Amino acid sequence: MIKKYLPLFTAVSLGFFFVMQSFTSFFDKYAEILRNWVILISVFALMLGVFNLLHKNLKRLKSENGNGKIYSLVIIISFFITVSAGFINWNRTIFNSANYFAGKPELVRKIVAEAISNDPYFSFHPAKEKLTLLISKDIAPYYIPEEKELKESGFTLQQYLSFFNDDSKLDPKLMENSVFRKDAKNIKEFSLRIDNFSQDIAYSVIENTKIRKSVSLYGFSNTAEIRIRTLIKQDLSIRKTDRKQSLTWIFDVFYKPLSTAFFALLAFSIIAIIFKSFRLKNSFATVFVISATIVLLGHISFGKIVADTAEIKELQFSALLDWLLFVPNMSAQRAILISTGLGICFYSLKLLLGIERPYDGEDDGK
Amino acid sequence: MENKPKLEIKPIHLYILLLTVIVVAEIMKIDVTIAPSKLSHQFYEKISSIPPESTVLFSVEYDFSSNTELDPMLEASVKQCMARNIKMIFVSLTPEGPGIIHKVVEKNIKNGASGEKGLIYGKDYVNLGYITGGIIAVESFMADFQMTFPKDFYGHKTSEMEIITLNPDIMNVNSIIDFSSGFIDAIYIPVVYKEFVKGRGLTTKVLAGTTASIVANVYPFVQSKQIDAFLAGLKGAADYELLLKLPEKEHKAVKTMRVQVAVHVLLIALIVLTNVIFFLGKRKK
Numbered sequence: 001m002i003k004k005y006l007p008l009f010t011a012v013s014l015g016f017f018f019v020m021q022s023f024t025s026f027f028d029k030y031a032e033i034l035r036n037w038v039i040l041i042s043v044f045a046l047m048l049g050v051f052n053l054l055h056k057n058l059k060r061l062k063s064e065n066g067n068g069k070i071y072s073l074v075i076i077i078s079f080f081i082t083v084s085a086g087f088i089n090w091n092r093t094i095f096n097s098a099n100y101f102a103g104k105p106e107l108v109r110k111i112v113a114e115a116i117s118n119d120p121y122f123s124f125h126p127a128k129e130k131l132t133l134l135i136s137k138d139i140a141p142y143y144i145p146e147e148k149e150l151k152e153s154g155f156t157l158q159q160y161l162s163f164f165n166d167d168s169k170l171d172p173k174l175m176e177n178s179v180f181r182k183d184a185k186n187i188k189e190f191s192l193r194i195d196n197f198s199q200d201i202a203y204s205v206i207e208n209t210k211i212r213k214s215v216s217l218y219g220f221s222n223t224a225e226i227r228i229r230t231l232i233k234q235d236l237s238i239r240k241t242d243r244k245q246s247l248t249w250i251f252d253v254f255y256k257p258l259s260t261a262f263f264a265l266l267a268f269s270i271i272a273i274i275f276k277s278f279r280l281k282n283s284f285a286t287v288f289v290i291s292a293t294i295v296l297l298g299h300i301s302f303g304k305i306v307a308d309t310a311e312i313k314e315l316q317f318s319a320l321l322d323w324l325l326f327v328p329n330m331s332a333q334r335a336i337l338i339s340t341g342l343g344i345c346f347y348s349l350k351l352l353l354g355i356e357r358p359y360d361g362e363d364d365g366k
Numbered sequence: 367m368e369n370k371p372k373l374e375i376k377p378i379h380l381y382i383l384l385l386t387v388i389v390v391a392e393i394m395k396i397d398v399t400i401a402p403s404k405l406s407h408q409f410y411e412k413i414s415s416i417p418p419e420s421t422v423l424f425s426v427e428y429d430f431s432s433n434t435e436l437d438p439m440l441e442a443s444v445k446q447c448m449a450r451n452i453k454m455i456f457v458s459l460t461p462e463g464p465g466i467i468h469k470v471v472e473k474n475i476k477n478g479a480s481g482e483k484g485l486i487y488g489k490d491y492v493n494l495g496y497i498t499g500g501i502i503a504v505e506s507f508m509a510d511f512q513m514t515f516p517k518d519f520y521g522h523k524t525s526e527m528e529i530i531t532l533n534p535d536i537m538n539v540n541s542i543i544d545f546s547s548g549f550i551d552a553i554y555i556p557v558v559y560k561e562f563v564k565g566r567g568l569t570t571k572v573l574a575g576t577t578a579s580i581v582a583n584v585y586p587f588v589q590s591k592q593i594d595a596f597l598a599g600l601k602g603a604a605d606y607e608l609l610l611k612l613p614e615k616e617h618k619a620v621k622t623m624r625v626q627v628a629v630h631v632l633l634i635a636l637i638v639l640t641n642v643i644f645f646l647g648k649r650k651k
Contacts, residue, residue, distance in 0.1 A: 333582065
């Protein structure tokens with residue numbers, strides 16, 4: 001009873017739910033949850049596929065019949081190698097310089113200090129600017145300035161932290177203060193420059209390339225670049241394990257050429273089929289062959305060349321191809337699409353009303 | 367009387383002929399004239415009109431069976447976006463997609479497509495990886511992007527990425543560019559994108575590129591403007607490369623067009639030959 005009616009109830013009720021959802025936004029939130037369930041179920045379908053592949057091939061390996069055993073062995077071995085590469089490769093990333101600095105307050109602090117001592121603008125500003133810089137957005141959560149430093153800067157701790165965490169929390173009166181506004185602007189500008197500069201250096205260290213913009217365009221000195229580069233290199237020497245590329249290697253060396261080669265073989269089948277069946281046997285075949293020839297001529301440049309060199313200016317294959325695609329093809333395609341759409345509507349209606357039940361397995365073997 | 371040996375063309379002869387034509391075309395480097403089509407022009411102009419600093423969503427749904435046609439399209443459009451300082455979010459509905467995206471983006475970065483400015487991952491572009499579920503997955507991430515992609519392809523939290531936090535509503539990006547090869551994907555995924563966008567009253571453009579074998583099926587959607595601009599097969603990719611005025615060494619599709627042209631000539635010759643044989647045989651009977 002439950003086995004029969006539970007799937008029916010689920011399918012019909014969910015079907016009606018999604019129909020209703022198309023007419024009102026009231027169910028949107030629940031529809032979103034259900035859609036995520038579908039994605040989740042698709043993952044199980046993938047897993048099912050994987051287990052099925054293993055099961056079938058292991059069964060074949062165990063069978064007494066020797067046919068195709070070698071293929072099953074290759075499938076199983078390559079399956080496990082690829083999966084292992086994926087797991088070993090778990091932490092492998094392309095270098096993400098933005099995330100690299102996250103959670104490294106000490107490194108950021110050192111880099112900022114290096115940059116400050118080499119920055120043309122801030123070299124003219126003593127303690128106040130240096131202090132404000134140290135509370136740049138990268139290290140704000142980790143750095144609490146000393147009382148003396150705060151006193152020199154003229155701002156409260158709350159003001160500093162609120163500025164870097166959320167501009168909107170700032171006291172509007174504070175923003176009216178032109179000195180503060182100017183400082184804030186400078187700090188933000190510097191923070192952005194040091195962000196881009198250090199991320200670029202980090203990327204170039206990892207990828208072994210030159211930095212993308214010249215040091216002077218960032219507004220820093222070459223000494224700053226060398227010092228920051230050394231700091232990043234020191235840090236990276238501890239984390240070399242991030243750069244394993246086994247999965248990418250399998251992908252490039254095996255999967256890509258094999259799939260491409262497999263598809264390329266289609267060209268050989270096509271040529272044999274064309275030779276065998278593109279014959280003007282009857283009127284339908286004639287229309288078919290002529291259309292195919294126009295498509296071949298029009299889709300490529302030589303169609304135009306032939307028309308030009310033969311001085312038949314009226315005969316432009318590309319124009320003929322456009323007509324073929326946009327008039328007869330379009331009407332035929334539309335007819336197919338509309339009839340398919342109607343078919344889907346009727347089939348959906350049958351599913352909704354429980355007349356068609358592909359999920360209860362009744363069709364099996366029929 | 368001695369029987370004359372019958373001249374018979376077997377598939378193996380055709381295979382050898384095809385292989386010879388391909389090799390000769392590749393070695394001879396025959397010159398082909400390519401006149402970019404109106405559709406390719408449209409595609410190029412749509413990307414050219416995207417303002418710098420805008421964000422586009424790239425949806426990649428193909429595998430290596432179609433990479434000859436679709437890789438050049440993806441590469442060239444990524445190159446154009448990088449050069450125009452357009453931010454890029456990549457998603458894929460095929461398992462091979464994230465790997466393809468990774469290669470294409472890395473290659474463009476190494477070739478300096480982004481100029482002196484460079485690109486920062488998480489800020490200028492992000493590879494969100496593969497999501498299973500097809501059209502349902504599209505519906506899901508169009509409704510709530512961050513919930514569907516809590517992490518990117520490399521395992522980083524998307525909530526910490528500037529490009530994601532600045533674009534909480536993925537439908538509100540400037541354009542969606544879809545490259546698909548399968549029959550269902552190539553037709554329905556761009557259309558699903560467009561319908562979602564239109565349903566919300568947004569003007570997000572949907573651009574698409576597909577393999578030549580599905581082109582005929584996609585035209586009705588191009589004419590009805592459910593797809594705003596379209597690149598058709600290898601010819602479309604070659605057109606686009608020429609419109610971008612890429613240096614010759616970066617021509618990928620244009621080079622492959624040489625072989626395609628040669629093979630098409632062979633196919634036409636074979637159609638003529640098979641019909642000559644057919645009619646001669648008929649007359650004898």
